[in-house]
Every structure is written in structure tokens, then in C-alpha cells.
Amino acid sequence: MKLPVTTEIDRELCTGCGLCVSICPFRTLTVINGTAEVTGCHSMHCGHCAAVCPTGAVTVGGVADDALNLVTVENKEEWLPYEEFDTAALVQLMRSRRSCRIFSGKPVEKSVLEDLVKIGSTAPSGTNSQLWTFTILPDRVAVQKLGDATARFFRKLNSLAERGYLRFFSKLFMKDALGWYYREYYESVRQALREWEENDRDCLFHGAPSAILVGMKPGASTPCEDALLASQNILLAAHAMGLGSCLIGFVVEAMKRDPRIRKVLGIPREERIYAVIALGYSVTQFYKPAGRKRVVPRYFEG
Numbered sequence: 001m002k003l004p005v006t007t008e009i010d011r012e013l014c015t016g017c018g019l020c021v022s023i024c025p026f027r028t029l030t031v032i033n034g035t036a037e038v039t040g041c042h043s044m045h046c047g048h049c050a051a052v053c054p055t056g057a058v059t060v061g062g063v064a065d066d067a068l069n070l071v072t073v074e075n076k077e078e079w080l081p082y083e084e085f086d087t088a089a090l091v092q093l094m095r096s097r098r099s100c101r102i103f104s105g106k107p108v109e110k111s112v113l114e115d116l117v118k119i120g121s122t123a124p125s126g127t128n129s130q131l132w133t134f135t136i137l138p139d140r141v142a143v144q145k146l147g148d149a150t151a152r153f154f155r156k157l158n159s160l161a162e163r164g165y166l167r168f169f170s171k172l173f174m175k176d177a178l179g180w181y182y183r184e185y186y187e188s189v190r191q192a193l194r195e196w197e198e199n200d201r202d203c204l205f206h207g208a209p210s211a212i213l214v215g216m217k218p219g220a221s222t223p224c225e226d227a228l229l230a231s232q233n234i235l236l237a238a239h240a241m242g243l244g245s246c247l248i249g250f251v252v253e254a255m256k257r258d259p260r261i262r263k264v265l266g267i268p269r270e271e272r273i274y275a276v277i278a279l280g281y282s283v284t285q286f287y288k289p290a291g292r293k294r295v296v297p298r299y300f301e302g
């Protein structure tokens with residue numbers, strides 16, 4: 001995504017050191033007669049030029065100064081130098097984030113949810129498009145409405161999947177998608193729907209009192225990656241802020257296939273949802289962090 005150049009140089013402050021020139025991915029700037037000047041016609045507003053300028057001579061438009069101001073967390077404006085963060089604490093946070101499947105009914109303050117959205121938006125995005133959207137479901141009624149719409153979708157899907165002849169004929173048009181769904185999910189979805197209907201048990205959102213949906217507007221070069229990177233930020237920050245979280249892929253799948261669900265939430269047609277994050281206070285305390293399968297990296301050495 002190429003954007004108009006909004007970079008400005010304060011000639012009084014510029015020392016002509018050239019740091020902004022060397023870091024610009026679009027070669028937008030050149031040092032001429034001892035001062036940086038805008039000579040290119042493309043920019044992605046990444047702001048690296050402004051961030052490396054030791055005298056504050058460079059400014060870049062397209063970002064709001066207060067966009068990342070947090071309300072519930074201390075704002076630290078200084079750039080954190082390499083190696084100055086406690087890596088062990090970071091890894092502990094990453095390993096301690098677990099999917100929460102028992103939420104207490106305690107509501108999450110809107111200010112916390114809004115801070116999580118801001119934290120999500122600090123993620124990298126392809127060509128700095130930042131075309132993500134965040135839909136906050138701030139209360140249990142809203143979460144339940146999305147749950148109901150999703151349940152409607154899966155009820156219908158189950159009623160199709162349980163017919164053997166449909167599974168057989170659908171193979172001709174959509175490989176074995178319906179058969180695969182029948183084998184992998186049909187039974188557990190059927191049981192979850194029954195729990196939802198008969199016992200009011202929420203096997204989808206696990207009783208979460210709120211949720212954030214991460215979507216993308218059209219035009220992003222890497223929409224899925226952008227949305228999921230923002231989502232991971234939210235998951236980690238939620239844990240640090242005292243909240244449990246859980247990605248709810250079933251809702252993403254339903255929203256992909258049934259546009260009526262998007263309509264229920266007032267999400268525009270052209271937007272696509274890539275992550276649904278259930279959020280709330282966890283009833284569960286764990287005694288151990290996450291374990292994982294061993295990963296064996298492959299080397300290709302020159």
C-alpha cells in the first residue's frame with residue numbers, strides 16, 4: 001500500500017546526520033546540502049525516520065499522537081532498548097497464557113477492553129496497512145447474541161452433515177468437507193448445542209462476559225497475518241492485566257460462512273473477521289505453565 005508522503009523535516013533542528021535516510025524502506029529522504037529533504041513520493045508512514053532522529057527534526061503524519069495512550073496501564077513513552085527487558089519474564093508470560101474455559105461472571109471494564117484494542121494495534125502489519133478493525137462485545141448479552149447466531153449456523157450445518165446422501169454428493173463439489181466435518185466435529189457440536197439449549201451451558205464462549213473480534217478492512221496485503229499478530233498481543237496483554245482469554249475459532253468459521261452473523265453485530269459486509277477472543281476473569285488458577293511438543297528446527301546452512 002503506497003501512501004502520499006507526509007514526512008516533514010524541521011531544517012532548524014536537522015543536523016544532516018542521515019540516519020533517517022538510511023532507515024527509510026522507501027528511500028523517501030535524501031540529505032542535500034547538509035539537511036534531510038523529502039525527495040521520494042512514496043511512504044508507508046512507518047515513522048522509522050522520526051523514531052531514529054536524535055534531534056526530533058522529523059515528523060510523519062498519519063498517526064494520532066494519543067492513539068496508544070492507555071487508561072488502565074501506565075504509559076511508558078520511551079523506546080525500550082534492546083536487551084533491557086527481562087526476557088525470562090516475557091517467556092513466563094507467554095507460557096502462562098492459557099486458553100480460559102471457565103470465566104467468572106464478573107464484567108470487564110470498558111476501559112480495559114479499549115486498552116486491549118490499543119495494545120492490539122501496536123502489532124506489525126504488512127506494508128504498515130493497519131487496516132484492522134476491532135469490535136468490542138462489552139457485556140454478556142452481546143456475547144450471547146453472537147453465541148445464538150453461531151449456534152443457529154451450526155445447527156443448520158449439523159442437520160446437513162447428518163444426511164449421508166448429502167455427504168456423499170457434496171464430495172463432488174467441495175471435496176470431502178462435509179464428511180470431514182461430520183467425522184471431526186458433528187458429535188461434539190451436537191452435544192454442545194444440546195447443552196446450550198437444555199442446560200443453558202455455554203460451551204462456545206465458556207461463559208465469557210466480553211469479547212473482542214479482530215477483523216480486517218479490504219486492501220491489506222497480509223490480512224490474516226496482521227489480524228492474528230494483533231490478536232496475540234491482546235492475548236498476552238490480557239493475561240498481564242489479570243484477564244483470561246480464549247480464541248473462539250468456531251465463531252470465526254461460522255462468520256466466514258454465514259454473512260447474517262456479521263449483520264447481527266453491524267459489521268460491514270466487506271470486513272472479514274479473523275479472530276474472536278473471549279475475555280473475562282478466569283475462575284481457574286494454574287499451577288504450571290504451558291508445555292509443548294518438542295520442536296526440531298531445520299537448518300539450511302551456506
Ligand SMILES: Cc1cc2nc3c(=O)[nH]c(=O)nc-3n(C[C@H](O)[C@H](O)[C@H](O)COP(=O)(O)O)c2cc1C
Pocket residue numbers: 097098099100101204246247248249250251290
Ligand atoms: C485459531 C484458534 C482457534 C481456537 N478455537 C477455539 C475454540 O473455538 N474453543 C476453545 O475452547 N478453544 C479454542 N482455541 C484454543 C486452543 O484449543 C488452545 O490454544 C490450545 O489447546 C492450546 O492451549 P493453550 O492456549 O491453553 O496454551 C483455539 C486456538 C486457536 C489458535
